[in-house]
Amino acid sequence: MKVVPQAFYQNSKIEKILLKGLSCILEKKVVHADPQNQRYLASHAITLVRNGKLQIETYEGNVEIIQKNELIFLPKGMYMISDIIPKNDVFTALVFFFDDTICNAFLSSFGQLHSEKVCGLLRIDFNEDLRLFTDTLTNLYRGRNRNQFTRLKLIEFLHLIALSKQGKDFVNRLQSLKTKERKSIRSFMEEHFDKPLDIEDYAYLTGRSVSTFQRDFKRRYHISPKKWLIQKRLDKAALLLRTTSNSVNGITSGVGYENTSHFIKAFHKNFGISPKQYQIQHRKNALI
Numbered sequence: 001m002k003v004v005p006q007a008f009y010q011n012s013k014i015e016k017i018l019l020k021g022l023s024c025i026l027e028k029k030v031v032h033a034d035p036q037n038q039r040y041l042a043s044h045a046i047t048l049v050r051n052g053k054l055q056i057e058t059y060e061g062n063v064e065i066i067q068k069n070e071l072i073f074l075p076k077g078m079y080m081i082s083d084i085i086p087k088n089d090v091f092t093a094l095v096f097f098f099d100d101t102i103c104n105a106f107l108s109s110f111g112q113l114h115s116e117k118v119c120g121l122l123r124i125d126f127n128e129d130l131r132l133f134t135d136t137l138t139n140l141y142r143g144r145n146r147n148q149f150t151r152l153k154l155i156e157f158l159h160l161i162a163l164s165k166q167g168k169d170f171v172n173r174l175q176s177l178k179t180k181e182r183k184s185i186r187s188f189m190e191e192h193f194d195k196p197l198d199i200e201d202y203a204y205l206t207g208r209s210v211s212t213f214q215r216d217f218k219r220r221y222h223i224s225p226k227k228w229l230i231q232k233r234l235d236k237a238a239l240l241l242r243t244t245s246n247s248v249n250g251i252t253s254g255v256g257y258e259n260t261s262h263f264i265k266a267f268h269k270n271f272g273i274s275p276k277q278y279q280i281q282h283r284k285n286a287l288i
Helices: 100-107 128-141 147-162 167-179 185-192 199-205 210-221 225-243 248-254 260-271 275-287
Strands: 002-004 015-020 023-030 038-041 044-051 053-058 063-066 071-074 077-084 091-098 122-124
Touching: 015 128, 015 147, 023 128, 023 147, 044 053, 053 071, 053 091, 063 071, 077 091, 077 199, 091 100, 091 147, 100 147, 100 167, 122 167, 128 147, 147 167, 185 199, 185 210, 199 210, 199 225, 210 225, 225 248, 225 260, 225 275, 248 260, 248 275, 260 275
Parallel strands: 002 038
Antiparallel strands: 015 023, 023 091, 038 077, 044 071, 044 091, 053 063, 053 077, 071 122
């Protein structure tokens, strides 16, 4: 699983037009499809497909195909996202990530609009105002290192969407995200403990504040979520080392660690041996 936009920041082929923290405006140009299409969006995102198509599958199983010159709003969360590249051409998209600080600043301009829960992905018409904004934005800010305007331009973009046909629905959805439906901690954590997420992410995804998540988790497991995650991830790593020939780097990413040296240090602290030595030892035992 890739955590974005962080993973995009490390990709030299993705242009960073404006960037500040987990809020940014990026331009993607993709020639070859990425088979690793499992993504966790650490910020809310709006994607404008400029060429090709975008396939999005939610973890509830809903699938959407976004066409050229269509916008899609994706709340922070987990998705399967595939860039569909035209034959002998490239996939291009403009992606707007905005964190809770920008979201709250935008919503402060509105009263409480919604009266019922809204869910699902939201397509947004790419009208003339949005077209003019995106064209001007890329021409004016591309390659100029003017990141101090990131917050201002993202809020302006959100207000233009609020003026579109889908504007009221868009604002309702943002407001409803503040009261996400709670999910079972037990079933969610058992399924997703090996994802590269932190406590704040798990709290959000299960519909809780961080403090409520920690309290509910400890009531269920009688241990802190941090200690539980470390042990679950290392136990899975040990199983993979014993039963597969996967590399340590491959196992690192497969059990929720993004940094191999951190994984090796944690594994050694827990088992008293490095992952590589552990794998070699169990191979020898299997041959005896």
